Amino acid sequence: MAPPKLFIGSSQKNLRVAQLLASSLSDCAVVDVWNEGVFGLGYGFLETLVKRLEDYDFAAFVLASDDMTTSKDESKPAPRDNVLFESGLFMGVLGRDRVFLVYDASVDLKIPSDLAGVTLAKYDSTRISGVEGKGAVRDAVLQISDRIKASRFPYLVGEWRSEYPMTFEEGYPMVTEEMSVRTSGDTLSLVTKTSSHDDFYSAWGRIVLDRQIIGKWKSQEGKNNMEGVFVLTISPHTNFMYGYFTSPDEQGGLVYATWILAKMTDADETEVNERMRKARAMLKKITILGPQIPSVPNS
Template sequence: MIKKKLFIGSSSEELKLAEQVKKILENDFEITIWNDNVWDTAIFKINQNFLADLLKASLQFDFGILLGTIDDKVMFRGEEMLQPRDNVLFELGLFTGRLGTSKCAFLIDKEIKLPSDFIGLTLARFDKKDPTTLISAVNQISDLFKNSSDDEINFFPSATLASVYYENLIIPICRYIIENDGYTKDGKHYKKCRINIIIPDRINQDVNLQFEKLKATFTTENVSFKYSGRPRQISIDTQIKNETLEFIEFPTIITGINHAISNLLPNDFNRQSPDYNTILDRELRRFITTLKLLLIKGGFDEMVNVKRESEL
């Protein structure tokens, strides 16, 4: 079973505390601790793109924990307050925005008083003087993450593209088959019909060429039909297997994943770095997960198979 990736952010002064949190969680998650030194030494330096690194990190992880420790004293509405380092709060906002409130937690010192803006976030308090409170708080977060659904529909590029693909193509094909009690091809009516959506194991730079090569491994015939509400006919490849008409669909829409990530991380796109490829793989898995969830919700999951290239 693949471990989910978890990010831990903290101030540089609390890296030892971050290591303690990592030890509690490392049996269940693949954990990376952000080395806060980059903020202390490079925040105002030219050619140090720390923000790009953070944006990249927020796309790579399934969960995030930010450690809120007493690092600074500030005046808030006339009162002196203890608060975490500004960069930790920035990372908290970034990861919460990327991952959602159910997949990001704020592990904070009990001495910290938080403004009302933090209502709605997952907060777990601990007392630095009592190690058992840290273990308890971290275990609460662990349980939350482990119980969180993989099947949430979010606004990552992959999930958005999967939703559009499902609404504009898969639903019309399924409804056409149901309304016509099958499909008539070459004068023969097939009551048994299935849709096989074939997805590559990884996304290359030229996704369309990639699909053409994949399509060449099939022996298919193209059919087209008009469906109410669509401005153009639906065109799709088919093959006959065991008296079943199989619609073979290659979702070229996933090229949008590459396009979206390349705009977020342009330098990595130019060199197809390992981090970039990791993010692409994650987004491809999210596309599949979202699509399968939508099929279940729509009641079309028995009609549609979603297969990776390696499963053929």
């Protein structure tokens, strides 16, 4: 499996803290620090960051005494507003359990109160300078690395291309869709965004054994009122999935159909097509053993 990708953000003033975190976490993730030119030229930083949010599996932000804020006539040091804003963007896309806030424990820092589910880690700004700087972030590094290494579930959030048979007879074209995938822990949801045949579906399931998704699907409101179950296998690099789903037939029975998906978020058209090709190839290795309906989680 490809190593997870970690984004680290900070203010310019606290860039050294971000760099110390990055060098200490490089053994468990591919790390990008906000100032390293990873976003290229031609766009503003924020605009490009929004475009690339889904490229990352985790994010960490350094909260330090960059500004002063006053509340109830009491002034306190506070993090820079844009750092908090960027951390909120990542929470919205990755989920709170994949965002870390690393705060300076040597000052009475004002930290937002509504942070349930977010990992808070400490560092000591009084020890940052000099050759022993890594010691100041050691506790935070251990906390973050343990969380990353303990993350059992592959990162699937993003836009995916989906393909399945339009009918269960030979010679009919395939239905191609674009689907949006969201996850929370071991649960996953998929929703059709565009479809070549005006078929719109939603699905939800649970990741089991790290590499399989078992779930249910149904047509969206106003459509064919169809539903069934599905099983998908996640590729080692988490960029395509393949499997099958069940669907009711005209006689009231069930039929099986193949289903493949390729991640579009981090790829150009050529790469997406290659992922679809690999998914089709993996389908040939699947043997469906009779009308066995998998046990699926409740919605």
